[in-house]
Amino acid sequence: MITWREGTVREQLPGWSGVVVVAVDTPAGETRALAYPDVVGIPEPGDRVLLNVTALERGLGTGGYAVVVALPDRPAAWPAVDAAAPGHLVKARYTPMQTMVLGVDDPEGEHHAALAEADDLAGLPVVAADLHSALPAVLAGLRLERPDANVVYVMTDGGALPAAFSRTCAQLRAAGWLSAVVTVGQAYGGDLEAVTVHTALLAARHVVGADVVVVAQGPGNLGTGTRWGFSGVSAGEALNAAATLGGRGVAALRVSEADERGRHRGLSHHSATAYGRVLARPADVPVPRGRTGRPATDECLGLVRGQVAELVGRASHLRAVDVPVDGLLDALGDVPVSLSTMGRGLAEDPASFLASAVAGRHAASLT
Incomplete structure (x- = not known):
């Protein structure tokens, strides 16, 4: 079911790379809406727009935005279509918003020869995380040890599909913290497009020359409060892919000292399931060691160490690695984006x- 709304653009608002934000007057009042220029064009004041407000009406975690689906009255604004353009990967397939892109391993593309027989990551460290919000924190720890590291982000399709929705990615790219974004599966809009996590990892290695890869779903995630019904299971699947290709898997833990839900307090059940049950190949599990001087945080991290010990005891493919927290809070305070996970910032949930x-930090030691 899709909930539609029609309105008229009042003004353009500040957006970010790949995204235009507009204020739209609708019968229900003013609504902020996102438009992806590569998909629908650029709305201007006075344009009639068709909006998808399905998630907005349900109060889901979309950032409070509707999404512009079409500018029906101004065809001149629509993106130009070149029928002869190379590429045949269709993303968001068979939805009303499907789009065609050139895949990194497409036969028409410049990288096809490099990837046609590629089959080895040669020990490339691959960090997998449950939530998109983990990305800047992973990079903070990595850059504390290897500020010159060439890092590629592989965005899976468990959350947002357009890479442009991520202000985090836009700001990390602008700051030089990311070399490239590779979108996988139904996700699209990265610097490179890939069919699977496997081809994305190979592209990161053989096309971009990555020193480290971070794999996580795009902004937003889906969970049902059940053991298996959450989009973060893809973290375990990503590390299986990395191991199959000869990469070095690093399992970033989802942790919280502030989440009110017991299943996410300390070590989240998402990490326990994704790495203990879905992941079946060897991987390192970095565990925070040392004291932060924050009693609640230190208590939480102590709980996590015990929970990880139990997890590793049940899952012989996992290896717990103690990693010191010295200097990490300062490093996290200097990231070029606003840290936020499930609505909580660094001050509210430092353990996360x-x-x-x-x-x-551990991935840096493997390069």
Whole structure:
């Protein structure tokens, strides 16, 4: 079911790379809406727009935006279509918003020869995380040890599909913290497009020359409060792919000292399931070691160490690695984006970001 709304653009608002934000007057009042220029064109004041407000009406975690689906009255604004353009990968397939892109391993593309027989990551460290919010924290820990590292982000399709929706990615690219974004599966809009996590990892290695790869779903995630019904299972699947190709898997833990839900307090059940049950190949599990001087945080991290010990005891393919937290809070305070996970910032849930940062620090030691 899709909930539609029609309106008229009042004004353009500040957006970010790949995204135009507009204020739209609708019968229900003013609504902020996102438009992706590569898909629908650029709305201007006075344009009639068709909006998808399905998630907005349900109060889901979309950032409070509707999405512009079409500018029906101004064809001149629509993106130009070149029927002869190379590429045949269709993303968001068979939805009303499907789009065609050139895949990194497309036969028409410049990288096809490099990837046609590619089959080995040669020990490339691959960090997998449950949530998109872990990405800048992983990079903070990595850059503390290897500020010159060539890092590629592989965005899976468990959350947002357009890479442009991620202000985090836009700001990390602008700051020089990411070399490239590779979108996978139904996700699209990265610097490179890939069919699977496998081809994305190979492209990161053989096309971009990555020193480290971070794999996580795009902004937003889906969970049902059940053991298996959450989009973060893809973190375990990503590390299986990395191991199959000869990469070195690093499992970034989802941790919280502030989440009110017991299943996410300390070590989240998402990490326990994704790495203990879905992942079946060897991987390192970085565990924060040391004291932060924050009693609640230190208590949480102590709980996590015990929970990880139990997890590793049940899952022989996992290897717990103690990683010091020294200097990481300062590093997290200097990231070029606003840290936020499930609506909580660094001050509200430092344990969450520290657990991701130690994964980056450990990955740096493997390069």
